[in-house]
């Protein structure tokens with residue numbers, strides 16, 4: 001049988017920075033697929049707090065114990081990146097119904113651009129359904145506690161950013 005790379009999944013996002021909610025999806029998806037590529041979008045229009053290199057490094061540290069997870073960056077359209085990787089599966093997390101409309105729009109557009117792409121939605125674990133990178137940055141900016149929300153290396157990186165380092 002032709003190997004179409006169906007077991008390689010790509011989890012794309014900004015990850016600015018990675019949170020425990022993202023990590024929950026990564027850990028669960030890594031059990032389902034043979035290989036999971038976490039693809040960090042170098043999105044210049046979003047004006048990220050962390051550079052692409054910083055976001056990649058934080059993700060690498062947080063997933064160091066997961067041998068079938070690869071961390072990579074991309075700039076192009078997701079489907080071009082996926083073609084390059086010979087991947088056909090996209091994983092996205094759903095926190096609440098409010099995520100659904102946007103996520104469905106993305107999935108349908110990707111499907112329209114390439115009929116070879118399938119999107120899999122994973123519901124977030126309830127304890128993380130309120131969690132987003134933006135909320136974490138907002139709390140950290142005012143020196144609030146984020147230790148329950150992000151891994152320790154991200155907490156340290158946030159402290160450095162917001163103490164002018």
Ligand code: ADP
Pocket residue numbers: 012013014015016019020021022025091092093094095099123124125128129130131132133
């Ligand atoms: P984007 O800028 O593409 O929305 P994010 O880094 O914010 O990138 O999110 C990447 C993916 O992770 C999206 O599918 C998003 O819905 C999902 N996600 C974000 N936070 C959580 C969370 N707390 N629980 C589950 N999924 C999440």
